[in-house]
Amino acid sequence: MTRNMILNVDSYKTSHFLQYPENTSAVSSYIESRGGQFRETVFFGLQAFLKEYLTQPITERDIDEAKALLPAHGVPFNEAGWRYILDKYDGYLPIQIEALPEGMVVPVKNALVQVVNTDAECAWLTSYVETALLRAIWYPTTVATVSWQCKQVIRGYLEETADTTDGLAFKLHDFGARGASSEETAALGGMAHLVNFQGTDTLSGILAARRYYGADMAGFSIPAAEHSTITAWGRENEGEAYANMLQQFGGAGKLVAVVSDSYDLWNALENLWGDELRTQVENSGGTLVIRPDSGDPVSIVTEAIERLMKIFDYRVNSKGYRVLPDCIRVIQGDGICIQSIEAILAAMKLRKQSADNIAFGMGGALLQQVNRDTLKFAMKASAARVGGLWRDVFKDPVTDAGKRSKKGRLAVVNENGSLKTIQARDLGRRENLLSVVFQNGNLVHEETFETIRSRALFCYASTTPALKVRKTS
Secondary structure: OOOOOOOOOOHHHHHHHHOOOOOEEEEEEEEEEOOOOOOEEEOOOHHHHHHHHHOOOOOHHHHHHHHHHHHHHOOOOOHHHHHHHHHHHOOOOOEEEEEOOOOOEEEOOOEEEEEEEOOHHHOOHHHHOHHHHHHHHHHHHHHHHHHHHHHHHHHHHHHHHOOOOOOHHHOEEEOOHHHOOOHHHHHHHHHHHOOOOOEEOOHHHHHHHHHHHOOOOOOEOOOEOOHHHHHOOOHHHHHHHHHHHHHHHOOOOOEEEEEOOOOOHHHHHHHHHHHHOHHHHHHOOOEEEEEOOOOOHHHHHHHHHHHHHHHHOOEEOOOOOEEOOOOEEEEEOOOOOHHHHHHHHHHHHHOOEOHHHEEEEEOHHHHOOOOOOOOOEEEEEEEEEEOOEEEEOOOOOOOOHHHOOOOOOEEEEEEOOEEEEEEHHHOOOOOOOOEEEEEOOEEOOOOOHHHHHHHOOEEEOOOOOOOOEEEOO
16 A cells, blocks of 8 residues: 555545635644543554654655646645655655653543644645544554453453452453454554553564564464364364364463364363363363353353363352362453453353453454444644634534534643643643654654553543542553
8 A cells, every 4th residue: 555645645635735714824633532432542553653654754756646646536736835845854744743642541532632734834734644643543542442441341350250360461362363454454453452451363463563662572372273273183083183282282381272162162161171181181280271162152151161160170269259270261252342241251250250260352343343433533623823823723513512623722631630631822830741742754752562551551530520540450
């Protein structure tokens, strides 16, 4: 796909340089989540976009390509404006981007990013980058938010039914690579999930976290079977297929996951794992993770755990909930979303099964079943400098108050533990949490992945009207 930023745009925006009032020298815009499925977002992904796209200059070749394409497409091309950028700034975009710290958990309806042109000749440029910039933020932020919200659900059940939350980082595994719309989507979404968890099979996310945020190894996986590697042995040799998994990958301190419903899950649990291979499982020194992969997730998981407890026994923890021995666990990867995670854990709690017994694999619902409206993301102009004076710019449609936009140059402040977006002119002596991260082609401030992860352990949220700071694990 194109890396030509001139063409990384909605077609209609190419005509906007002719639409602003005369003597417009600056336009300031912001990006926010206007609401949607959750009350708070986990802001993430801007630095990846800045490194991949905006630290690269436009070229003469880019201008020539746009000049040939856009008029033929039916829209005007601002050749003079782009040649001005090439000549004066060596092709780097004269814009300034301010942003909240990545990894911050932010209540919806707050500005996450603010953009303004730095050259009076390029007021049209601020909104021109909306297509690419908004897309670069809404998707990884939405995935990071879904992942973080799942983490809060799982954490809550661990706190209620387990002795410790130490294993939380590996309770939700990313299964989503094959369901993503592109390799770049998988990379960005997979990396966003890793802000909250360390389990993944999306290698593209590992590479992205390394490339854009300096993470040496952001996530981990284990050897695991798929249906083809089990069914290739034939139904009559299903037990041998399982035995091979233990032989190849079992051992002290090791984990191996084996899908066990290729034919009859209950037979696999009771007669193969629970009889023929029970001694090997119990004496391996490692952990076998059994994966059911069909049926109703709630009933299948709770029944599978119940049957395994009858075979392998269990202990009762300090909270009064039952826990399988360390040699065996369950992972559910079919039909997993935030709602089914909560439903499964609630059903387990009713049966006095600890959340320690289960991990989850999440695919399409994590990386692909999201869109810009999941969190109602938008980028809107809020101020323009016309004739040397700043004026507020906003929309306020009578048909949808939810689309009312903010006015003026903006700042974000922490007022008694509550994040609030205000006009910059009202900032006074308060700290503006929006800080410059990009200016005229330069990455001004760079974050590490570990710093972002640490920040996501804190949130500005509570059940009270006044949002308070609280720490999460």
